[in-house]
Amino acid sequence: MADDVQGVVVARNLTKVFRDFWLREKVTAVAGLDLDIRAGEVFGLLGPNGSGKSTTIKMILGLLYPTRGRVAVFGRLPTDVRIKADIGFLPEESYLYPFLDARETLDFYGRLFRQPRRQRRRRVDMLLDMVGLGSVAYRRVGEYSKGMQRRIGLAQALINDPQLLILDEPTSGMDPIGTRQFKDLIRTLAMRGKTVILSSHLLADVEDVCDRICILYGGRQRALGRMDELLSKEDFTQITTERLDEPSLESLRRVLAASGRELLQVSAPRDKLESLFLRIVQEAQEQRLSTGGAVSGGVIAEFLRPDRDQTHNVLAGLVSVAEAKAPTDTQEVASSQAAAAQRKTEVLRDLVEPEKTTSALQPQGDHKDASPTKQPDRGLLDELLGGPKNNPEKS
Amino acid sequence: MRGIWAIARHTLSHCLRMKIAGAFVLMLLAILAVLPMILQGDGTLAGRIRTLLAYGMGVTGLLLSVVTLLLSVGVITSDVRAKAIFTVATKPLSRWKYVIGRWLGVVVFVGILLVTSAVTIYAFAQHLRTGEALNPSDRRAVETEVFTARRQVRPQPIDIDTLTERKRRQLQDEGRYQEAMKAFVAQTGGDEQKARSLLEEQIRSQVAGTAQSVGPGGVFLWQFNGIAVAGNKRTAKGQVTLVDEETASLRILADDELLGSLVFGGPVRVNGVDLRVTRLEKEFFEVQPSADDRAGGRLASLVSGAETDIVADPTIQLSYKAAASVNPTDKLLRSIWQLDNPATGFRYMELRSDPVATPATMTVSARLVDPNGRMDAQYVNLPDSQGKGTSVTILENDIAVLFRMGSFEGTFIRGTVMILLQLAFLAAVGVAAGSFLSFPVACLVGLATLPLSMAGGFLRESLRLNPESGPATDALTLVGAWIFRVVRVGLPDFAQTSPVDSLINGMNISWEYLAQAALLTGVIRTLAILVIACLIFQRRELARVQV
Ligand SMILES: Nc1ncnc2c1ncn2[C@@H]1O[C@H](COP(=O)(O)OP(=O)(O)OP(=O)(O)O)[C@@H](O)[C@H]1O
Ligand SMILES: [Mg+2]
Numbered sequence: 009m010a011d012d013v014q015g016v017v018v019a020r021n022l023t024k025v026f027r028d029f030w031l032r033e034k035v036t037a038v039a040g041l042d043l044d045i046r047a048g049e050v051f052g053l054l055g056p057n058g059s060g061k062s063t064t065i066k067m068i069l070g071l072l073y074p075t076r077g078r079v080a081v082f083g084r085l086p087t088d089v090r091i092k093a094d095i096g097f098l099p100e101e102s103y104l105y106p107f108l109d110a111r112e113t114l115d116f117y118g119r120l121f122r123q124p125r126r127q128r129r130r131r132v133d134m135l136l137d138m139v140g141l142g143s144v145a146y147r148r149v150g151e152y153s154k155g156m157q158r159r160i161g162l163a164q165a166l167i168n169d170p171q172l173l174i175l176d177e178p179t180s181g182m183d184p185i186g187t188r189q190f191k192d193l194i195r196t197l198a199m200r201g202k203t204v205i206l207s208s209h210l211l212a213d214v215e216d217v218c219d220r221i222c223i224l225y226g227g228r229q230r231a232l233g234r235m236d237e238l239l240s241k242e243d244f245t246q247i248t249t250e251r252l253d254e255p256s257l258e259s260l261r262r263v264l265a266a267s268g269r270e271l272l273q274v275s276a277p278r279d280k281l282e283s284l285f286l287r288i289v290q291e292a293q294e295q296r297l298s299t300g301g302a303v304s305g306g307v308i309a310e311f312l313r314p315d316r317d318q319t320h321n322v323l324a325g326l327v328s329v330a331e332a333k334a335p336t337d338t339q340e341v342a343s344s345q346a347a348a349a350q351r352k353t354e355v356l357r358d359l360v361e362p363e364k365t366t367s368a369l370q371p372q373g374d375h376k377d378a379s380p381t382k383q384p385d386r387g388l389l390d391e392l393l394g395g396p397k398n399n400p401e402k403s
Numbered sequence: 404m405r406g407i408w409a410i411a412r413h414t415l416s417h418c419l420r421m422k423i424a425g426a427f428v429l430m431l432l433a434i435l436a437v438l439p440m441i442l443q444g445d446g447t448l449a450g451r452i453r454t455l456l457a458y459g460m461g462v463t464g465l466l467l468s469v470v471t472l473l474l475s476v477g478v479i480t481s482d483v484r485a486k487a488i489f490t491v492a493t494k495p496l497s498r499w500k501y502v503i504g505r506w507l508g509v510v511v512f513v514g515i516l517l518v519t520s521a522v523t524i525y526a527f528a529q530h531l532r533t534g535e536a537l538n539p540s541d542r543r544a545v546e547t548e549v550f551t552a553r554r555q556v557r558p559q560p561i562d563i564d565t566l567t568e569r570k571r572r573q574l575q576d577e578g579r580y581q582e583a584m585k586a587f588v589a590q591t592g593g594d595e596q597k598a599r600s601l602l603e604e605q606i607r608s609q610v611a612g613t614a615q616s617v618g619p620g621g622v623f624l625w626q627f628n629g630i631a632v633a634g635n636k637r638t639a640k641g642q643v644t645l646v647d648e649e650t651a652s653l654r655i656l657a658d659d660e661l662l663g664s665l666v667f668g669g670p671v672r673v674n675g676v677d678l679r680v681t682r683l684e685k686e687f688f689e690v691q692p693s694a695d696d697r698a699g700g701r702l703a704s705l706v707s708g709a710e711t712d713i714v715a716d717p718t719i720q721l722s723y724k725a726a727a728s729v730n731p732t733d734k735l736l737r738s739i740w741q742l743d744n745p746a747t748g749f750r751y752m753e754l755r756s757d758p759v760a761t762p763a764t765m766t767v768s769a770r771l772v773d774p775n776g777r778m779d780a781q782y783v784n785l786p787d788s789q790g791k792g793t794s795v796t797i798l799e800n801d802i803a804v805l806f807r808m809g810s811f812e813g814t815f816i817r818g819t820v821m822i823l824l825q826l827a828f829l830a831a832v833g834v835a836a837g838s839f840l841s842f843p844v845a846c847l848v849g850l851a852t853l854p855l856s857m858a859g860g861f862l863r864e865s866l867r868l869n870p871e872s873g874p875a876t877d878a879l880t881l882v883g884a885w886i887f888r889v890v891r892v893g894l895p896d897f898a899q900t901s902p903v904d905s906l907i908n909g910m911n912i913s914w915e916y917l918a919q920a921a922l923l924t925g926v927i928r929t930l931a932i933l934v935i936a937c938l939i940f941q942r943r944e945l946a947r948v949q950v
Contacts, residue, residue, distance in 0.1 A: 066946045069489075069492075069493050070492070071493070071944070071945045071946040072944050072946045072947070073944050089495055089496070089497050092494055092495040092496075093495040095493060097490065097493045099486065099489045103485055103487045103488075103489055103490060104487065105417070107416070107417055107420040108416070112416075117490065117494065119406075119409035119412075120491065120494035120496050121494065121495060122406065122495075161490075164490060
C-alpha cells in the first residue's frame with residue numbers, strides 16, 4: 009500500500025458483508041467506501057442507524073476485516089501492532105471492566121502502552137481531572153452512570169496522546185456541559201495537528217467541530233466534503249448585525265437600493281446540518297436505496313395514536329402539565345411534542361449559557377458563535393448606516 | 404513481556420475480585436474442618452495422615468481443575484462478549500501476548516490457591532504427626548513410610564519364557580503334552596494351530612502362577628538390582644541402664660541424634676553385634692540379644708551402667724504382601740526371611756508372622772546391599788507344627804525394596820508443582836477453547852477434557868483394540884480408534900502423573916521424574932495448545948457477534 013501513505017486513513021472500495029453461519033450474505037454494512045482522511049483534520053461520519061458508521065470504524069481499527077477493498081492506517085494494515093501506539097479509540101459504548109475503579113482502568117490501559125510508571129500516574133491524574141471524575145476515581149466503573157462511563161472511556165482513549173483519535177458517538181449520554189467541554193477538547197486537539205474521526209447523531213456537535221464529513225446511507229457514501237462547502241447556499245447573501253429598528257432598516261434598504269457600493273459582508277448563509285442530513289437521507293429513501301439499517305419509520309403505531317376521545321383526553325392532560333397552551337387540534341399531538349422539545353432545548357441552552365461565561369476553555373475558533381465576527385460586522389454596519397451617530401439606539 | 408504481564412495482572416485482579424478465591428478458601432477450610440471426623444481410616448495415625456494427604460490433595464486438585472477450566476474459558480469469552488476486547492485489541496499489544504497474558508494470569512491465580520491449599524494441608528499433616536500413634540509400628544510407619552521420600556526397585560522379573568520351555572519339555576517327556584493336545588484339538592473342532600496356541604497359553608499362565616506362589620515349606624528366591632543407599636552410618640556411645648533378665652532385653656541410653664536415626668524393628672549394632680530395636684523411646688532404646696551373645700559372646704560383659712559402642716547403619720526397607728490359598732485359623736503367615744549381600748556374604752535372617760494379604764515392611768541394614776546395589780532375598784513358607792500349611796502367593800508387583808531418596812518436603816513441593824503443571828495445561832485448554840468458542844460451548848469442551856485426561860489410562864486399557872480381532876473393519880470402531888488417538892496425543896494422562904499416590908506412600912518424586920513425566924507430557928502439550936490458541940485468536944474477527 010505504498011501508494012496510499014499520504015493520508016492517515018486511506019480506504020479504497022471498502023466493503024463489509026456480514027454473512028450468517030451458512031455463509032449466506034445477510035447484510036452489506038459498508039459498500040465501496042473511499043476515504044482519504046488527512047493528518048490534522050476532524051472527520052465526521054454521519055448516517056442513520058445501521059448505516060455502517062461503526063462498521064467502518066471497526067474496519068479501520070482491525071476489529072473487523074473487510075470483505076472487499078482495503079484500508080490503510082498510517083500506511084499500514086489496521087491489524088499491525090506498530091500503528092496502535094498512535095491510536096486512541098472510544099467504542100460506541102464504553103466497554104469497560106466493571107471491577108476496576110477509574111484510576112485502575114486508566115492505569116491498565118496506560119500499561120498496555122508500556123508507559124513508565126511516573127508518566128502513567130501523572131497522565132491518569134490529569135485525565136481524571138479533565139473528565140471531572142477525580143473525586144470519584146476510587147469507585148468501580150461498573151457502578152458509574154452511563155455518562156460517567158462515557159467520560160472514563162474518553163479519558164482511556166486519550167491516555168497515549170494519540171495522533172489519530174477515533175470516537176464512535178462520543179457524546180452519547182454525556183450532559184450538555186460535558187458535551188461542550190468535549191467539543192473544546194476536539195478543537196484543541198485539532199489545533200495541535202491531531203487527526204480525529206468521529207461518528208455522531210448529534211448534528212450540532214458535528215457541525216461545530218468537524219472539518220469534513222461523510223454521510224452514509226445503507227453503507228454507501230451519500231455526501232463527502234468540507235463542512236462549509238456542503239452547507240453553503242451559494243444563491244444567498246447573509247448580513248449579520250445587531251438588532252435593527254425600523255428606521256435603520258429603512259435606511260439600510262435605501263442604501264442597498266442606491267447600491268453604489270459593493271457587497272458589505274460576503275458570507276454564504278449556512279444551511280443547518282440537520283436539514284442537509286434530512287435531505288440526503290430522504291433522497292436516499294425516496295430512491296429506495298437498500299439499507300441493512302433502519303429506515304425512518306415515523307408513522308406512530310396505531311395503538312399509540314389518540315384516535316379515541318379517552319386516549320386524547322389522557323394525552324392532552326399529560327401534555328398540558330408540561331405546556332401552558334395545550335394543543336387544540338386532535339391530530340396534532342406530534343406537533344405539541346415538537347413544541348415541548350423546543351422548550352426543552354431552550355431550558356438546556358439556559359443551563360449551558362452561564363457555563364459559557366465561566367468556562368476557562370472558552371473556544372476561540374467557534375465557527376458558529378457570532379462573537380468573533382462581531383467586530384468586523386460592526387465596522388461594516390457603521391459604514392453602511394452612515395457612522396455611529398445613526399446608532400439604532402439613538403435614533 | 405510487559406504487555407503480557409499487564410494482562411496477567413489484570414486477569415489476576417479480576418479473578419481475585421470475583422470472590423472465587425474467597426469461596427475456594429472457605430470450602431477448603433470447611434473440608435479440612437470436617438476431615439478429622441472422617442479421618443478414622445484404619446485407626447492408625449499413619450492411616451489418618453495418608454487419608455488427609457490423599458483426600459486433601461485430591462480434592463484440591465479436582466476443585467482447582469474445575470476452577471481453572473471455568474476461569475480460563477471465561478477470561479477471553481467474557482472480554483469478547485462484553486466487548487471490552489475492543490479497547491484492549493486496539494492498544495499496541497499483540498494478540499498472542501493478550502492470550503498468553505490471560506493464560507498466565509489464570510495460572511498465577513490458581514497457583515496462589517494451590518499453594519495456599521498445599522501449605523494448609525502440609526501444616527495439618529505436620530500437626531497430626533505430633534499426635535499419639537497407635538503403637539510403635541504405627542509410629543514407625545508414620546516416620547519411615549509417610550514422612551519420607553523413597554524409591555523402590557522390584558526384583559528381577561521371573562524368566563517366564565525359560566520356565567515355560569522347561570515345563571513344556573517336562574510335559575512332553577511324560578507324554579502328557581500330546582494327551583492335552585488331543586483334548587484341545589477335539590475342543591476346537593480340528594483346528595490344530597488354534598489348539599496349540601491355547602495349550603501354550605495355558606502352560607504359560609500355570610507357570611507364571613506357580614512361579615509366584617509356593618506351598619508349605621517352599622522357598623521364594625528374588626534378586627534385587629539398583630538399590631542406592633543414601634546416608635552414612637552413625638556411631639555413638641550408649642549406656643546400659645537396665646538389664647531385664649526375664650525378657651532378656653537391654654535398655655540403652657543414647658543421644659537424640661542416634662535415637663533419631665533408629666527405627667522401631669530396625670537394625671542397630673551394639674558392641675559390634677547386629678540386633679533389632681525392640682523398643683524406641685525419647686531417651687533410650689531396647690534390644691533383645693540372643694542367649695548365645697549374652698552367655699559367652701561379645702555382650703556377656705554388659706551390666707547395668709556399662710558403656711557400649713552403638714552403630715546405626717543406614718537402612719533399606721523390604722515391603723511385600725503375602726496372600727494365602729487357604730486362610731490359616733489365626734490369619735497369620737509364618738515365614739523366615741533371609742537376606743544376603745552377594746559380595747560380602749553378610750546375612751540377615753528374621754522369623755516373621757504377617758497378617759494375610761496385608762502389606763508388611765521390614766527395615767534392615769543397608770549393609771545387605773553390595774557396592775553394585777545388589778541384594779538377594781529368600782522367603783521360606785513355614786509349615787505349622789503338623790508339617791501342614793497353606794501355599795503362599797507373593798506377586799512380582801507385591802514385593803519391592805525401598806530406600807530413601809530425598810525429603811518428604813521436597814516430594815511435597817514437587818508434587819504440588821506437578822498439580823500446577825496439570826492446572827496450567829487445563830488453563831491452556833480453556834483459553835484455547837475460549838479463543839474461538841462462546842462461553843457455554845467452550846466450557847463444554849473444556850470440562851470434557853477433564854474426565855478424559857483423568858481416566859486416560861483407563862480408557863487406554865478399555866479401548867485397546869483387541870489384536871486378535873484383526874484390523875477394525877466397521878466404521879464406528881475406526882472412528883472411535885481415531886478419536887482416541889487424537890485424545891491420546893492431545894491430552895496428558897493425569898492419572899498416571901498424579902502425585903497423590905507418591906505422597907501418601909512416602910515415595911520420592913524426583914526432579915528427573917518431574918521433568919520427564921510433567922515436562923514431556925504436560926508442558927509440551929500445554930505449549931502446543933497455547934500456540935494453537937494464539938494462532939486462532941490472531942486471525943479472529945473480534946467484533947463478530949457470537950451467540
Ligand atoms: N457483527 C455484526 N454482525 C452482523 N451484522 C452486523 C454486525 N455489526 C453490524 N452489523 C450490521 O451492519 C449494519 C451497519 O451497522 P453499524 O453498527 O455499522 O451501524 P451504525 O451506522 O454504527 O449505526 P448506529 O447509528 O445505530 O450506531 C447494520 O445493518 C447492522 O445490523
Ligand atoms: Mg454505531
